Amino acid sequence: MVNAVRTVLGDVPPEQLGVCDAHDHLFFGSPRLPGQELRSASAARAELAAFRAQGGGAVVQWTPYGLGRRAADLPPLSREAGVHIVAATGLHQDVHYDDATLDGLRGRLAEVFVTELTEGIGTSGVRAGFVKVAGGFHALDAHARRTMTAAAEAHRATGAPIAVHLELGTGALDVLDLLCGELGVPPHRVILGHLNRSPDGVVHRQAAESGCYLAFDGPSRANHATDWRMPDAVRALAEAGFGDRLLLGGDTTTAAARSVDGGPGMPYLLRRVRPRLALAVGEALVTRILTENPGRAFGVEWR
Known part of the structure; x- marks a missing residue:
């Protein structure tokens, strides 16, 4: 199918996504967050229902290889x-994995990514729709370079977009230098996440000028002043002509953050963030950011 978003139920035209949470997690587990794993299918079901009740139509799960995706x-x-x-396929920072897992993937990362994009994740038959990788705090270590190199190979083989976790929102330009400069990935196939966590307007604009997508995700984190800064950052980019490059997401990574467990969860993106952002840039642009932009960012002519 030409220009399709690869969902877990098959490829769909981008315009069928509806209102999209462009970065979130239904299932996630990491040794860095003991006791806060997202493992409950019933809780995931309730969270999706709450998101749907607010008008949600699509969720992009950025949980990569080895972190409890529960693809089936x-x-x-x-x-x-x-x-x-x-x-998602892909790999997070090395601190999220034990040595045995990383050793078992050494030398075959690109092969794993391509297989999960084209054949399916494990025995589930569910095909990934993009590759998720991660940078470090203001730097790219050897692990990040390996995973991004593998992601670029997978992109060349499949056309899949590459989504990048920026640690505390930093390192955007280094990531673009590597992926789009050294490795030749077209900028419009790259999605940078967590830019709201480092509200540097100059870097935001430089990244947007490359042609990549910029995701503002993870509102209402206790340790990040995201909500009140994000509207100004989004408005500045929109006024500079980059409204078609912006994405919004919830990035729910712990059980306590789910709305069904008393946190903001997925519905917060539409219940509170959407109207607040509309005050800054207008409802029409927010609607495009939630609907048209994700379709372009994740829509691919699959090879």
Whole structure:
């Protein structure tokens, strides 16, 4: 299919996504967050239902290889909730994995990514729709360079977009230098995440000028002043002509952050962030950011 978003139920035209949470997690588990794993299918189902009740139509899950994606659970959840789900392949920072996992992937990362994009994740048959990788704090270590090199190979083989976790929102320009400069990935196939965590307007603009997508995700984090800074950052980029490059996401990574457990969760993106952002840039642009932009960012002519 030409220019399709690869969801867990198959490829769909980008315009069918509806209102999209462009960065979130239904399932996630890391040794860095002991006791806060997202493992409950019933909680994931309730969270999707709450998101749907606020007008949500699609969720892009950025959970990569080895961090509890539960790919086989995603298709029934998507059907039951009536919400499109896009799954990820890729690899997070090395601190999220034990040595045995990393050793087992050495030398075959690109092969794993391509297989999960084209054949499926494990025995689930669910194909990933993009590659998720991660940078470090103001730097790219050897692990980040290896994973991004593998992601670039997977992109060349499949056309899949590459989404990047920026640690505390930093390192955007280094990531672009590597992925788009050294490795030749077209900028419009790169999505930079967590830019709201480092509200540097100059860097935001320089990144946008490359042609990549900029994701403002993870509102209402206790340790990040994201909510009140984000509207100004989005407005500055929109006024500079980059409104078509922007994405919004919730990035729910712990059980306590879910709305069904008393946190803001996925619904907060539409219940509170959307109207607040509309005051800054207008409802029409916010609607495009939530609907048209994700379709372009994750829509691919699959090879």
